[in-house]
Amino acid sequence: xxxxxxxxxxxxxxxxxxxxxxxxxxxxxxxxxxxxxxxxxxxxxxxxxxxxxxxxxxxxxxxxxxxxxxxxxxxxxxxxxxxxxxxxxxxxxxxxxxxxxxxxxxxxxxxxxxxxxxxxxxxxxxxxxxxxxxxxxxxxxxxxxxxxxxxxxxxxxxxxxxxxxxxxxxxxxxxxxxxxxxxxxxxxxxxxxxxxxxxxxxxxxxxxxxxxxxxxxxxxxxxxxxxxxxxxxxxxxxxxxxxxxxxxxxxxx
Amino acid sequence: xxxxxxxxxxxxxxxxxxxxxxxxxxxxxxxxxxxxxxxxxxxxxxxxxxxxxxxxxxxxxxxxxxxxxxxxxxxxxxxxxxxxxxxxxxxxxxxxxxxxxxxxxxxxxxxxxxxxxxxxxxxxxxxxxxxxxxxxxxxxxxxxxxxxxxxxxxxxxxxxxxxxxxxxxxxxxxxxxxxxxxxxxxxxxxxxxxxxxxxxxxxxxxxxxxxxxxxxxxxxxxxxxxxxxxxxxxxxxxxxxxxxxxxxxxxxxxxxxxxxxxxxxxxxxxxxxxxxxxxxxxxxxxxxxxxxxxxxxxxxxxxxxxxxxxxxxxxxxxxxxxxxxxxxxxxxxxxxxxxxxxxxxxxxxxxxxxxxxxxxxxxxxxxxxxxxxxxxxxxxxxxxx
Numbered sequence: 001x002x003x004x005x006x007x008x009x010x011x012x013x014x015x016x017x018x019x020x021x022x023x024x025x026x027x028x029x030x031x032x033x034x035x036x037x038x039x040x041x042x043x044x045x046x047x048x049x050x051x052x053x054x055x056x057x058x059x060x061x062x063x064x065x066x067x068x069x070x071x072x073x074x075x076x077x078x079x080x081x082x083x084x085x086x087x088x089x090x091x092x093x094x095x096x097x098x099x100x101x102x103x104x105x106x107x108x109x110x111x112x113x114x115x116x117x118x119x120x121x122x123x124x125x126x127x128x129x130x131x132x133x134x135x136x137x138x139x140x141x142x143x144x145x146x147x148x149x150x151x152x153x154x155x156x157x158x159x160x161x162x163x164x165x166x167x168x169x170x171x172x173x174x175x176x177x178x179x180x181x182x183x184x185x186x187x188x189x190x191x192x193x194x195x196x197x198x199x200x201x202x203x204x205x206x207x208x209x210x211x212x213x214x215x216x217x218x219x220x221x222x223x224x225x226x227x228x229x230x231x232x233x234x235x236x237x238x239x240x241x242x243x244x245x246x247x248x249x250x251x252x253x
Numbered sequence: 254x255x256x257x258x259x260x261x262x263x264x265x266x267x268x269x270x271x272x273x274x275x276x277x278x279x280x281x282x283x284x285x286x287x288x289x290x291x292x293x294x295x296x297x298x299x300x301x302x303x304x305x306x307x308x309x310x311x312x313x314x315x316x317x318x319x320x321x322x323x324x325x326x327x328x329x330x331x332x333x334x335x336x337x338x339x340x341x342x343x344x345x346x347x348x349x350x351x352x353x354x355x356x357x358x359x360x361x362x363x364x365x366x367x368x369x370x371x372x373x374x375x376x377x378x379x380x381x382x383x384x385x386x387x388x389x390x391x392x393x394x395x396x397x398x399x400x401x402x403x404x405x406x407x408x409x410x411x412x413x414x415x416x417x418x419x420x421x422x423x424x425x426x427x428x429x430x431x432x433x434x435x436x437x438x439x440x441x442x443x444x445x446x447x448x449x450x451x452x453x454x455x456x457x458x459x460x461x462x463x464x465x466x467x468x469x470x471x472x473x474x475x476x477x478x479x480x481x482x483x484x485x486x487x488x489x490x491x492x493x494x495x496x497x498x499x500x501x502x503x504x505x506x507x508x509x510x511x512x513x514x515x516x517x518x519x520x521x522x523x524x525x526x527x528x529x530x531x532x533x534x535x536x537x538x539x540x541x542x543x544x545x546x547x548x549x550x551x552x553x554x555x556x557x558x559x560x561x562x563x564x565x566x567x568x569x570x571x572x573x574x575x576x577x578x579x580x581x582x583x584x585x586x587x588x589x590x591x592x593x594x595x596x597x598x599x600x601x602x603x604x605x606x607x608x609x610x611x612x613x614x615x616x617x618x619x620x621x622x623x624x625x626x627x628x629x630x631x632x633x634x635x636x637x638x
Binding site: 054073074078084088089090092093094095099100103104105108116117118119 | 493499506514519576
């Protein structure tokens with residue numbers, strides 16, 4: 001097997017007296033979908049925030065593409081190619097699709113000999129449309145604030161944003177939460193599309209069917225520790241639930 | 254299964270957008286244009302009512318009155334312009350009134366010192382501009398740093414600095430008014446692009462005030478005074494900045510979702526600091542212009558304008574929750590207040606009624622705004638926090 005794209009080594013994150021992530025290690029290979037499972041408060045979100053540059057870890061090492069990295073900010077991580085889609089999507093609902101896909105990285109046109117720079121909204125909208133088309137996402141309009149879109153459509157905007165910026169690793173935090181069943185399917189389909197493009201995905205979830213629908217491998221966390229790592233095809237929902245609730249623990253064994 | 258699923262998708266999609274009743278769509282449309290409509294009706298009302306009540310001796314629809322209104326809105330509008338950016342960015346700046354006062358005092362002191370030190374008039378005026386706007390921006394910098402870096406609520410910070418600035422303005426002006434400014438600056442603050450004397454012996458004059466007196470002076474209209482032109486440039490620049498640049502886009506993003514802005518890598522702290530500096534700077538321009546207009550620096554000039562400027566912003570449709578609003582809206586808001594005030598005075602209505610009317614309009618404006626949000630299904634959870 002080739003060298004993993006992301007390699008976490010002994011990562012530890014402490015908030016005050018609470019050890020939120022305790023000595024966790026795992027790898028993500030190219031084109032692989034890894035499920036990160038665990039009950040609420042298991043440390044999944046904190047772990048991915050360490051990877052995506054929101055938190056700095058106390059101990060441990062993150063290797064990205066073979067080299068150790070220490071992201072000072074989420075922007076740092078994004079520049080390296082790690083895109084994170086949080087449950088709240090981090091979209092500005094008062095802006096349109098194009099503005100959201102390009103948020104923080106707007107395309108500008110130089111005017112008056114570079115004296116002033118204006119937003120190139122047409123270009124941004126066109127690029128957004130192409131990206132959405134390539135993901136087979138259809139919206140009635142791209143010019144209205146996205147607050148009018150459904151939850152699944154907004155999820156799709158967040159995914160399109162990551163795709164446009166050529167994410168090399170995608171982290172998704174409970175992407176099917178609060179979605180209707182058809183929209184859940186659409187999101188899982190998008191994850192498969194990403195995998196097909198060779199973009200690895202870390203999927204944080206506590207929904208068993210989702211994990212079994214798209215992941216190649218699952219990592220289970222309980223109270224900040226990694227308690228299991230299984231190939232999805234060789235485990236069962238029953239077994240994973242036992243790890244999630246703390247009834248089984250490979251690390252302790 | 255798949256058929257049912259696609260039907261569900263359709264149902265959800267139509268709930269999320271589209272399919273509003275005609276009544277809802279009409280209300281939505283009305284909520285977008287009501288400020289323009291209201292301004293138009295207001296003007297129409299005064300155009301008809303003023304000559305009726307005065308027996309035709311006073312008219313609302315005159316060149317002179319239009320220019321009076323333009324001059325009247327300058328300080329409220331300039332304070333409101335910076336405030337527009339701050340409120341769209343989900344903040345509030347309560348210090349703009351006293352910052353304007355401080356800028357008036359600072360520009361007067363600097364201008365006087367420069368002129369008395371032998372600097373020619375025009376460069377001395379520029380020195381006054383730099384001192385006024387620069388001093389104001391420094392206050393904005395302090396506001397912004399405390400709000401962005403120390404995470405103190407903007408309401409508290411700007412309330413606090415407004416008291417501090419008030420004290421500083423009084424102290425520096427040595428009891429409210431800075432006088433002894435060169436006489437020549439009166440022209441900068443009051444002269445106009447065009448002078449028009451109607452009727453016999455009249456004519457059109459550009460840039461220079463014609464030397465007339467008596468009957469001719471009474472018939473002279475002063476069109477587009479320099480402060481109006483300066484303000485128009487600031488308005489044009491604000492429109493460009495808010496609606497065409499990355500700075501404006503980031504302002505909307507920060508007001509719409511602070512989280513999204515941070516995680517998108519927008520330098521939020523720096524941007525918030527710039528917003529408060531911008532707000533202070535436009536107030537500084539207002540202070541500087543008032544110094545030119547009255548040939549004196551005044552430590553009390555700005556304070557009564559704070560609430561009017563916020564009222565103009567709200568009437569103009571800027572959401573107090575942030576993330577929505579336009580510069581033109583604020584211009585319309587300021588115009589509505591000025592037209593109301595002027596018109597009521599011309600109708601011989603007790604001047605205090607203007608406060609009652611403006612207050613009512615502010616509340617109605619927010620009600621209309623909320624009804625729009627209700628139709629759009631916009632969640633406003635962030636408001637109460």
